[in-house]
Amino acid sequence: MGRKVLVLNQDYSALSICSVPKAFLLVYLDKAELVAESELLKLRTISAEFPMPTVIRLHRYVNLPYKGVMLTRQNIFKRDDHRCQYCGTSDELTLDHVLPKSRGGKTSWDNLATACKRCNSRKGDYTPEEANLKLRQKPYKPTFLVFLRDFSGSIEESWLPFLARKEKAFQ
Known part of the structure; x- marks a missing residue:
């Protein structure tokens, strides 16, 4: 049930x-x-x-x-429909800091996006624009x-x- x-x-x-x-x-x-x-x-x-x-x-x-939504890996995946926010695949998903932590990016709803390992590796320590990647939707806190x-x-x-x-x- x-x-x-x-x-x-x-x-x-x-x-x-x-x-x-x-x-x-x-x-x-x-x-x-x-x-x-x-x-x-x-x-x-x-x-x-x-x-x-x-x-x-x-x-x-x-x-x-x-009454807020807890920031967890699974909740980020749910928000992003279990799809990479760069290429749209649902294989080998990870979390990506849109603005990398090494450049002052925070671990927050507004800075985390679901990414596949391939896109996350390609993006590396760059912003999406610098890595020539486009986000499908801007990260947000539901x-x-x-x-x-x-x-x-x-x-x-x-x-x-x-x-x-x-x-x-x-x-």
Whole structure:
């Protein structure tokens, strides 16, 4: 059961994503309420049938002072669609500092890009312009909601009202 469930805070803001069993347990233990369920799928036991959650809302507000996306190798790869940002291949991927560290480049969302070993080696200690390479997209730091919406794999249609509503508040 690889399906995911959107978890909303008490104020209906998107908080995280969890597995179906975890979401079912939160609802069953009365720590959350079912907001949306799958129309096609059900959870079945030997003697009972339950709706399969797609969106749940916590009964208690969870205060998260910082809701950001962690800077990790895998999150950079997700942001860049697991493709080299110079040639587009998905083979032998590494991370590249657009402005090399030796020239003052930082390890940050805005300076890291996915690159294949070949392009990374070709670029070396140069900027993309100096190495005659062109970035397919400028590196950026995704917001928490953009990351949830765009990079968490497949999303349920029932999530869209909650992700779109909050995203407009950020703009």
